[in-house]
Amino acid sequence: MPLLQLEGIVKQFPGCLANDQVDLALMPGEIHALLGENGAGKSTLVKIIYGVQQPDAGQIRWQGEAVEIANPAQARRLGIGMVFQHFSLFESLTVAENIALGISDARQRKGLRSRISDISRSYGLLLDPDRAVHDLSVGERQRVEIVRCLLQEPRLLIMDEPTSVLTPQEVEKLFATLRRLAAEGCAILYISHKLEEIRALCHEATIMRQGKVVATCDPRQETAERLAELMIGSRVSAPDRPASSQADKPVKLAVSHLSLKSDQQFGIDLKDISFGVRGGEILGIGGVAGNGQSELMAALSGETPVAAAESIRIGDVAAGRLGPAQRRLLGACFVPEERNGHGAVSAFSLTDNAFLSAFRRRSLTRHGLIEGEKTRRFADDIIRLFDVRGRGVRAEARSLSGGNLQKFIVGREILQRPDLLVVAQPTWGVDAGAAAAIHQALIDLAAQGAAIVIISQDLDEILLLCQRIAVINLGRLSAPRPVGEVTVEQIGLLMGGVHGTAPDEQLEGEQPRVART
């Protein structure tokens, strides 16, 4: 008998059908993949299972009996635990307090500390219960969530995109834990869009597209290409890879010995960072989230100027002390990680958002007044050339899907004809079609002679686009190396903080597989 069975689950949101007649069956001890693109309806489905949302129609059976899961506390009572993609942790509280908050039954909170140590020892999930969460690395935070679930001896564990924030080595450790849990009889619902992981870990896969289940299969029997096709619905061609040698081109960005104390509460200090990018080149900066990426982006864009002007040179100008406006006039453009509220103002129209960062380079003002017509035409150009689907230039930024807004922002920066473009997480939370378009646009820009820096946690993306890769870990950057000369294992070690000169003897090792993002 299945542990959990969903029949005909329907969930309607204003403007979209998130789940359309979804069926799913999970056996005890099974690791079951829920596979699909961003926006395919996976997250909605697991929120229904965990009682965060209620289905509009359909039936949930738990061990054969029809149940209504009204809230997460009830889900936990049934034996369902969940580890969220964006962790549901409280920064200012300690590990023990965070775990206590996830336990509804007051009796279970007695003697919590010793049980935390027991569980974390027996599953190899080391944790100090008295440390505040804001001091923990991303991997440690995930451990807190997992321990919180395990303390309640779940029958079903839901993991929502658990590996997107882990190094390859941490992923291996996580898989070991999950396999052990499954062997003990716990069912695991594993949500991901990473095909290789699913092939390595899962016994069964349910593939969703646009709210519907399009296939179920045994992922171990399928190729990654076949799974990708099922997930996306059609083939997406890989972008043309740029040529690799730019040694003779001028250096557009030179960072030397850049150090910066973070002004954020729980930020990372940048330590002695050096790298250079030439025209026509794409440099990738990989690393696990929260290792100084946002601080590096702020230092490069000028949002946080640095005291030593020489530590950042844009073209031949020492630009360390300049603000974002002056750096743009030097030919540098930027795409920040966060779209809403950083790269764009959610409540503003696309016209206003086009003006936001482009008015200087596109001279959209006269005598201190905004040139409305010229700005509208520019916004319209972005929409046309980058295929931004929405309600035109008057639409508010927040009404666009993530992918379309990202195309708009990238387009806005590219149409300013930058000599240097720094992009953070270019395709985070973006559908495959938009991601491919953005990738192609970046490659085309480089082909026209601009230098590009991509800061991304998505290793596959870096390996797909970049000629050279460097890895940031705890605010330090490894020396950039040509992509063809490093293995995924070596990059993983760098991401985990194992620095030192890379061993050259393993260069012919297995080439990284390029999974679709």
Added chain:
Amino acid sequence: MINILLSIMTASTPLLLAATGELVAEKSGVLNLGLEGMMLVGAVIGFAATVHTGSASLGVLAAVLAGIAMSLVFAFLSLTLMANQVATGLALTIFGTGLSALMGAGYVGTALQPLPKLTLPGLSDLPVLGPLLFHQDALIYGSFILLIAVAWFLYRSHAGLVLRAIGDSHDAAHAIGYPVIAIRYAATAFGGGMAGLAGAYMSLVYSPSWSENMTAGRGWIALALVVFATWRPGWLLLGAYLFGGIMYMSLYIQGLGVNLPSQFISSLPYLATIVVLVMISRDRLRIRLNAPACLGRPFFAAG
């Protein structure tokens, strides 16, 4: 000397009561700037109820209920309808100022007996400590007990942990199944009740009488006190007594007949508030570390 300390306690208590309530609301992520309005309504209702029933206890109870009612208006607008908390708090103060003036028009000039002092046999006769610690009105004792209870609740009880968690991240709290809005309603109502109590203290003990706008900015000073205390109960006590001291001093200096215009001395508490606020706020890191991360941010259950 003892009389001075007694007067300082009387001046500090309304600040402490109001700030303790606001602390709980802010810890849950609710910034209620309507403290002044709630205090005024509490003051007038407490006064009127005492006059009509002859019972100070009923007056205090009425004031607490009035404060709660006012705070629920705030909660409905800012929590259920997600109106801007700053604007809603201001509206509450404007409304409360008008409402208290209207209701209190008939009570201006009416006098009341102050609350009786509680006497503890034996202890109250001790020198110095006796009158200070053991011969006070019930509300002064109440202000200490409530502060200790709030400190215990916030840092020792599971419900308090939940409340702090909601102030830290309402999205995470919602994701693991806590009723964010309901708990914020409760915290806001507690803040309102305490503001009502503080108002009653003004009109029943401190003055004891009713006059228009009698709180004279104490609600705002209490708001500043919460920042001064960097959201910690112990510091709240210190701050309330510091400001009570300054308020008393400004009255005392005037009584001495010092050759300084009385208006300058009267402005001392307001200037002191600014100075203290600057001293605390300049340490941005300390503010960020202690301020509830979701303070003033609207929450909509996105599922």
Added chain:
Amino acid sequence: MWLALEPRGQRSAFWTYGSPVLALLLTVVTAAIIFAALGQDPAKALWTFLVEPLTSASGLPELFVKAAPLILIGVGLSIGFRANVWNIGAEGQFTLGAIFGGWVALRVGEGSGWWVFPAMLLASILGGMIWAAIPALLKTRFNANEILTSLMLTYVAQLLLLYLVTGPWKDPEGYGFPQTAMFGDAATAPILIAETRLHLGVFVAFVAALLGWLILSKSLLGFQLRVLGSAPRAARFAGFSESGLIWLSLLLGGGLAGLAGLFEVAGPIGQLTPSISPGYGFTAIIVAFLGRLHPLGVVLAGLVLALSYLGGEAAQIDLGLPNAVTGIFQGILLFYLLGCDVLILYRLRFGGKQLGGKSLRGASR
């Protein structure tokens, strides 16, 4: 739950402007209920409050005279609020403007010269700006909350005014009243229409609203202020100076409030007294919100709130209602407005199963 909200995903243009109208209607209905509760005939009381003040010959000019300070302050505040700068101390800046301008007037006395009134205008703007510069400095330099600092300064300003009119500036021939001498002719705001009290300040208020609109909706500066208010990180991304914009909004708001203070004492009042404002600085906050933080909307809202003052006075005289009724209605109006504004971004669903089961963004799955 009996009430559920469903996000629209986009601002509703209809409700952006419909919300204040609905709020006004609800306030009138509530006012009728309150009048009935106070033992008045609601219809008669509403007539007294809303219509009667406008029926006399001086009605309309008086409305504009009362609206002028509200509009001047409201324009400044809406620009600040757009930038998320919460200057709550306009009442204090108003007072300082009156004090600074009044100082010029008192120094000149009965003297004359074309420069007297312009000098008073400049002095009042300077006074308001100085008072607003304090919270600006404390905010940008020390991170101190401008709500609390600007409000505390209001109390200080009122005490300062009280000190001046009872002390050094007291009129020796004023029979002991706490007030200064009346301003001379050259120090009085020019009257625009003879036989009325309609003074230059009314004209200036309309010009300020027009300029405010130009700045806020058409200029790069206004764009920067709006970005700072909606998304501070986006402002940093675009390279706008946060502290510069905070300074600017406070100085602008302070200067306009100071100007309003001057026109009040050099216009209808004609001297400095301890009570030069019936709370214009606070009412202007409501004006700013009711006017959608839009300078032209502020003009309309200023007229509405001015009517509430005139109506309050009329109700006091004709019906014997306390003046505090005005404040209550103003507070209720702001309540309704803030409540109705939910309709701009959300649709109401009655009888829904649960509150908040719906998604904030349709696409967030």
